[in-house]
Amino acid sequence: MNIDAINPIAMAVFLAFFAFVTILGFVASRWKRGDLTQLHEWGLGGRQFGGVITWFLVGGDFYTAYTVIAVPALVYSVGAYGFFALPYTIIVYPVVFAIMPKLWEVCHRKNHITAADFVQGEHGGKWFPAAIAITGIIATMPYIALQLIGMQVVIKGLGVFLVSFL
Amino acid sequence: MTTPKSGGWHPIWLILLLPYIALLWLPFYNQAMPNVLGFPFFYWYQFIWVPLTSLLIYVVYKVAK
Numbered sequence: 001m002n003i004d005a006i007n008p009i010a011m012a013v014f015l016a017f018f019a020f021v022t023i024l025g026f027v028a029s030r031w032k033r034g035d036l037t038q039l040h041e042w043g044l045g046g047r048q049f050g051g052v053i054t055w056f057l058v059g060g061d062f063y064t065a066y067t068v069i070a071v072p073a074l075v076y077s078v079g080a081y082g083f084f085a086l087p088y089t090i091i092v093y094p095v096v097f098a099i100m101p102k103l104w105e106v107c108h109r110k111n112h113i114t115a116a117d118f119v120q121g122e123h124g125g126k127w128f129p130a131a132i133a134i135t136g137i138i139a140t141m142p143y144i145a146l147q148l149i150g151m152q153v154v155i156k157g158l159g160v161f162l163v164s165f166l
Numbered sequence: 167m168t169t170p171k172s173g174g175w176h177p178i179w180l181i182l183l184l185p186y187i188a189l190l191w192l193p194f195y196n197q198a199m200p201n202v203l204g205f206p207f208f209y210w211y212q213f214i215w216v217p218l219t220s221l222l223i224y225v226v227y228k229v230a231k
Contacts, residue, residue, distance in 0.1 A: 086212045087212060090216055090219050091189060097223050097227070
């Protein structure tokens with residue numbers, strides 16, 4: 001770790017937000033305490049999220065390390081090709097708007113928690129819901145790996161050089 | 167509810183096809199001119215579809231509800 005390479009302003013901003021989010025997390029866990037032995041409390045916040053919190057959650061889903069690191073890096077390296085991300089994000093929303101309210105309504109009424117629960121509730125069976133669950137887990141893995149690499153790039157950008165963990 | 171029969175849908179939903187047509191056919195916007203505040207057409211055209219699509223979804227939400 002080379003102390004001279006650290007950008008003090010960037011590091012201060014990073015540490016301030018890190019502390020803020022950490023404190024916010026502890027405050028939130030005391031704000032509306034749920035019974036975490038209940039799966040819907042643990043996974044869905046007790047189904048209590050309204051429009052405002054959902055808005056922030058969707059924002060958090062979009063502005064990830066992929067959005068702020070990988071896409072700009074692609075645009076820097078290959079130019080306008082990297083702009084596929086913008087039309088793609090725009091045309092996702094009508095699809096979400098058409099499907100999600102119906103999905104939410106059914107899941108709310110029948111107490112489904114995951115996509116696999118929904119498939120089992122609507123179509124029954126054992127292997128089909130299992131395939132949905134396994135597909136979800138496998139499909140999420142490269143995305144999580146991408147986020148970790150993104151975080152690594154962010155930390156390197158602050159001037160901290162650690163041994164690669166990926 | 168303006169569409170009481172099950173499976174029926176309001177034709178206003180069709181306006182949600184506009185962003186697909188406008189954005190998935192690259193020749194519509196693969197050009198630099200006219201530029202606005204120095205931004206080539208290619209960039210501001212795509213950015214303008216962000217609020218525009220939100221607006222279209224809002225219209226469908228209000229009308230088809």
